[in-house]
Amino acid sequence: MKRKVTKAIFPVAGLGTRFLPATKSIPKEIMTLVDRPLIQYAIDEARAAGIKEFIFVTSRGKSALEDYFDAAPLVEAELRKKGKKDLLELLKMTNMESGAIAYIRQQKAMGLGHAVWCARRLIGDEPFAVILPDDVIAAEKPCLQQMVEAYGETGGNIVAAMEVAPEKASAYGVLDIKEDMGSIVHVKGMVEKPKAAEAPSNLAVIGRYILTPNVMENLNKRKTGAGGEIQLTDAIAAEIKASGNVYGYRFRGQRFDCGSKAGFLQATVAFGLARDDLRDEFASFLSEMMTVRKAAE
Ligand code: UTP
Numbered sequence: 001m002k003r004k005v006t007k008a009i010f011p012v013a014g015l016g017t018r019f020l021p022a023t024k025s026i027p028k029e030i031m032t033l034v035d036r037p038l039i040q041y042a043i044d045e046a047r048a049a050g051i052k053e054f055i056f057v058t059s060r061g062k063s064a065l066e067d068y069f070d071a072a073p074l075v076e077a078e079l080r081k082k083g084k085k086d087l088l089e090l091l092k093m094t095n096m097e098s099g100a101i102a103y104i105r106q107q108k109a110m111g112l113g114h115a116v117w118c119a120r121r122l123i124g125d126e127p128f129a130v131i132l133p134d135d136v137i138a139a140e141k142p143c144l145q146q147m148v149e150a151y152g153e154t155g156g157n158i159v160a161a162m163e164v165a166p167e168k169a170s171a172y173g174v175l176d177i178k179e180d181m182g183s184i185v186h187v188k189g190m191v192e193k194p195k196a197a198e199a200p201s202n203l204a205v206i207g208r209y210i211l212t213p214n215v216m217e218n219l220n221k222r223k224t225g226a227g228g229e230i231q232l233t234d235a236i237a238a239e240i241k242a243s244g245n246v247y248g249y250r251f252r253g254q255r256f257d258c259g260s261k262a263g264f265l266q267a268t269v270a271f272g273l274a275r276d277d278l279r280d281e282f283a284s285f286l287s288e289m290m291t292v293r294k295a296a297e
Helices: 038-048 063-068 075-081 083-092 112-116 143-154 166-171 215-217 234-242 261-273 279-296
Strands: 008-013 053-058 103-104 128-129 135-137 157-161 171-178 186-194 203-211 246-250 254-257
Touching: 008 038, 008 112, 008 166, 008 279, 038 063, 038 075, 038 083, 038 128, 038 143, 053 063, 075 083, 112 128, 112 234, 128 143, 135 203, 135 261, 143 157, 143 186, 143 203, 143 246, 157 171, 157 186, 157 234, 171 215, 186 234, 215 234, 234 246, 254 261, 261 279
Parallel strands: 008 053, 008 128, 053 103, 157 246
Antiparallel strands: 128 203, 135 254, 157 203, 171 186, 171 203, 186 246
């Protein structure tokens, strides 16, 4: 029997240098898409997939993140006094059950693989999910839920994958495909940030994973890889060699790279236009802006 995936790691210890100066004092994951921080989208997706334990790998300067999931007695009392039930209801999504959330420090940003390894004692001998909150995915069925369903078929390790243009592949981990079964692909290799000519396919790995405890064991070796960092890709690639039990999953949905400025702006437009309360005003503003821009060209 496959064990259920009930634990998720959220590695949020990176420096977020692409968003300086903002990230000098605010964690990237607290930056807001419309009216909620990136981390809220990640938590909602994990909950929809049946995750019960939420493990954050944080670093110095991320206390705003811990506060976000805390009770807010002063604001709540004020809202109650004013009878603002809808806002009280909205705050509920930030409430976490006692003991369901844990914070672990990564003392030095030594890479994504190292951040995941920092959570090893809380994971123990169980399969686990990894969610990178700066990859935000708009989807009818949340991406991790789709992956948990695929995991029900395959077991093993599953990485979320999407097609990218060959010249973009060098920004991602890229899959070498053994067998393409449609939404699920069996993988025979994985290369981190290949040169365009050397990319084994156009299927790139993005920030959602379901992993076995074996991958955590591989991380125990703490071998440095590309960029002098401990790479999660390398620990998964080692698992391909050891058991062959690694799959890519072509998720249905649109992924936004909110770790980059252009991606964040695109997500803001897409999520703004998806909101019933904002769509009309926002859409007419955007088309006005485009008309002005075209006239100026
Ligand atoms: P990124 O490569 O986007 O790095 O990390 P970053 O530091 O967040 O941002 P930039 O590039 O400086 O702007 C991908 C994910 O891995 C986490 C990050 O927090 C992010 O969620 N990470 C990365 C860690 O937790 N620890 C690390 O040592 C490296």
